[in-house]
Amino acid sequence: MKKYILILITLLGLSCKDKTEVTSSIKEKENSNKSIVGTWKLVYGETRQKDSIQIKDLSKADFIKIINEDHFAFFNQPKKGGEGFYGGGGTYTLDRNNYIEVLDYVAVDEVRGHEFPFTVEIKGDTLIQSGIEDVPEAGIKRHIVEKYIKID
Structure with missing residues (x-):
């Protein structure tokens, strides 16, 4: 027993x-x-394409990304004048540090519905996102690194 x-x-x-x-x-x-989840402001943006590196000039525009439980949106607002505004959004999945955006709402037809796989890392109030944007239909193949600070 x-x-x-x-x-x-x-x-x-x-x-x-x-x-x-x-x-x-x-x-x-x-x-x-x-x-x-939150509102993030871009503080550093780097694009590597072929043999060139371009650093985003943040003195000319504010770039904001808003992420909720299952959707994201981004906006680029010029600081002076209205030209150059663009935005987009869609759904995302996150599994540990593997972050995949599906761009559902955007003006460029060739990227609409495309999946963009990224690696993300969160350190305190900083989000670091990097990966390869590869959309042959739009002539896009570039590696990006973006650093955001949480503003809300």
Whole structure:
């Protein structure tokens, strides 16, 4: 009888451990999604295309990215005058540091519906996003690095 009770206690302990690990894994994924949610302002943007590197001139425009639980949007607002405004948005998935944007709302037909895989890293109030934007139909193939600070 003591053996059966000991086996039962052991099995109960093991089953609780497994549920805790599964619950922890789910909570970890939920927390990683929550940490990316917010309003982000671009503080550094770098584009590498072929053998050139272009640094985004942030003195001429503000670039904002807004991320909620499952959608994102971005806006580029010139600081003087109205020309050059653009924006877009869509859905995203985030699994650890693998972030994939699907650009559903944008003026350029060739990139609409395209998936853009990125790697993201969050350090305090800073979001670092990098990856290759590759859209042959639009003549785009470039590596980007963007750094944002959380403003809300």
